[in-house]
Amino acid sequence: MIEAMRLDAWVERVRNRTARVGVIGLGYVGLPLTLLFAEERFRVTGFDVDAAKVERLNAGQSYIHRIEPEHIAAAQRVGFEATTEFARIAEVDAVLICVPTPLYPDHTPDMSYVVATMESLAPYLRAGQLVVLESTTYPGTTEEIVVTTIERHGAEKGLTVLRDAVADAAVLDGVMVAFSPEREDPGNLITPRRDVPKVIGGVDRRASAAAAALYGAIFHRTVPMSSPAAAEMTKLLENIYRSVNIALVNEMKQVAERMGLDIWEVIAAAATKPFGFQAFYPGPGVGGHCIPVDPFYLSWKAKQFGMQTRFIELAGEVNEAMPGHVVATVERALVERGQTLAGAKVLVLGVAYKRDVDDLRESPSLTVIELLQRGGATVAYNDPFFETVGHGRKYDLEMRSTPLEQVGEFDCVVIATDHSVYNYEAIVREARLVVDSRNATRDVRSAKVVRC
Numbered sequence: 001m002i003e004a005m006r007l008d009a010w011v012e013r014v015r016n017r018t019a020r021v022g023v024i025g026l027g028y029v030g031l032p033l034t035l036l037f038a039e040e041r042f043r044v045t046g047f048d049v050d051a052a053k054v055e056r057l058n059a060g061q062s063y064i065h066r067i068e069p070e071h072i073a074a075a076q077r078v079g080f081e082a083t084t085e086f087a088r089i090a091e092v093d094a095v096l097i098c099v100p101t102p103l104y105p106d107h108t109p110d111m112s113y114v115v116a117t118m119e120s121l122a123p124y125l126r127a128g129q130l131v132v133l134e135s136t137t138y139p140g141t142t143e144e145i146v147v148t149t150i151e152r153h154g155a156e157k158g159l160t161v162l163r164d165a166v167a168d169a170a171v172l173d174g175v176m177v178a179f180s181p182e183r184e185d186p187g188n189l190i191t192p193r194r195d196v197p198k199v200i201g202g203v204d205r206r207a208s209a210a211a212a213a214l215y216g217a218i219f220h221r222t223v224p225m226s227s228p229a230a231a232e233m234t235k236l237l238e239n240i241y242r243s244v245n246i247a248l249v250n251e252m253k254q255v256a257e258r259m260g261l262d263i264w265e266v267i268a269a270a271a272t273k274p275f276g277f278q279a280f281y282p283g284p285g286v287g288g289h290c291i292p293v294d295p296f297y298l299s300w301k302a303k304q305f306g307m308q309t310r311f312i313e314l315a316g317e318v319n320e321a322m323p324g325h326v327v328a329t330v331e332r333a334l335v336e337r338g339q340t341l342a343g344a345k346v347l348v349l350g351v352a353y354k355r356d357v358d359d360l361r362e363s364p365s366l367t368v369i370e371l372l373q374r375g376g377a378t379v380a381y382n383d384p385f386f387e388t389v390g391h392g393r394k395y396d397l398e399m400r401s402t403p404l405e406q407v408g409e410f411d412c413v414v415i416a417t418d419h420s421v422y423n424y425e426a427i428v429r430e431a432r433l434v435v436d437s438r439n440a441t442r443d444v445r446s447a448k449v450v451r452c
């Protein structure tokens with residue numbers, strides 16, 4: 001019989017970099033995480049079901065804007081490779097799961113990616129491995145899906161998930177399981193990833209200790225929590241806090257507009273208070289994989305506890321109504337200039353869900369485009385990150401980016417995403433009318449600009 005590894009030996013493998021890391025799901029979260037481990041000289045194997053992504057990575061190419069091929073090449077030099085073969089899970093010491101957790105159209109959690117991942121990897125797990133779920137999800141997922149799937153597959157070979165109530169709490173004679181939420185902030189060039197503390201909730205103390213050792217090698221600080229569910233709830237609190245506060249300023253913006261006040265001036269002044277206020281900014285709505293999605297994971301779970309999450313529902317409602325507010329502003333501005341929305345030519349600047357990212361998911365710009373089209377406008381867009389826009393979970397547009405030189409040919413230009421490459425002064429100069437939903441033209445004085 002093979003003797004089980006001890007926790008201190010596992011931690012030593014992390015220290016001397018012989019521990020091997022597996023990352024499942026090589027997307028916006030998994031790929032940067034892979035590269036962080038590689039920078040710290042860990043040999044990483046990346047797993048993905050998307051064979052095209054695996055092929056591109058192994059050819060040294062990147063598919064994420066801010067990740068350069070040199071980063072991939074540097075990781076390859078310390079042993080990084082991507083694969084679709086889940087049998088290779090057996091080779092790694094830690095498995096970090098970064099697969100999507102979207103919503104179904106009725107706002108209930110779509111756990112199919114997490115379930116499929118667990119079914120693919122569980123047959124290959126062995127004692128002494130650490131499995132960490134990083135995908136954002138409702139409290140209870142790690143226990144309900146990750147632990148149960150491992151134990152169901154492990155039943156025949158006697159493989160279980162480690163729990164604290166054992167004789168020798170340093171022996172790794174089962175699988176260690178933890179939850180550690182991802183706090184990736186795409187486009188954030190100010191806070192280095194390593195400076196963002198990593199929250200960890202292990203199923204037992206060995207899982208927490210092993211995960212703290214592993215993440216401690218790449219993050220400056222780890223934050224231990226009492227359980228995976230507490231860590232799952234932490235991530236949801238962070239994102240619900242953002243969603244609710246963004247909805248609050250979006251509502252205040254509309255009130256301010258009616259009163260003839262500039263909400264941006266008001267927020268800037270409020271932000272001078274050194275305590276008790278954190279600035280959030282209005283916009284055309286919220287986008288990305290997190291803020292429009294994650295809060296509803298809690299709403300859904302809360303219902304099982306007989307609770308209604310009214311703040312979450314209300315924030316969702318306010319934020320989802322914002323593209324409509326932008327389009328209503330465009331229509332009003334056109335009417336004031338003797339035109340109608342029907343028949344107008346409108347150019348939408350920026351289709352990415354936020355500044356300087358190449359991510360379209362849940363982007364409010366796409367809803368703005370659809371609403372403008374529904375109002376009878378002829379719509380074009382420009383986005384330096386997207387040459388074309390096709391079909392997605394929630395949109396069906398067949399469009400190609402219009403060159404900026406054509407700005408002057410449109411009845412109205414809508415600033416939906418404030419990419420930093422845009423020269424806003426030049427855009428206002430060339431345009432006939434600009435509706436700015438991001439305060440991107442704050443330094444430009446012109447009667448052509450309508451802020452909303």
Ligand SMILES: NC(=O)c1ccc[n+]([C@@H]2O[C@H](COP(=O)([O-])OP(=O)(O)OC[C@H]3O[C@@H](n4cnc5c(N)ncnc54)[C@H](O)[C@@H]3O)[C@@H](O)[C@H]2O)c1
Nearest residue numbers: 025026027028029048049050098099101116117135136182
């Ligand atoms: N994108 C962000 O900024 C961000 C930030 C914090 C947290 N998160 C969370 O991280 C998770 C991942 O998000 P993302 O933005 O990286 O998603 P993504 O869509 O960019 O990447 C997910 C990857 O998983 C792969 N995948 C899907 N099913 C798989 C399976 N069964 N086995 C292996 N691979 C599979 C996909 O092919 C894709 O490459 C989500 O839960 C999300 O909420 C995302």
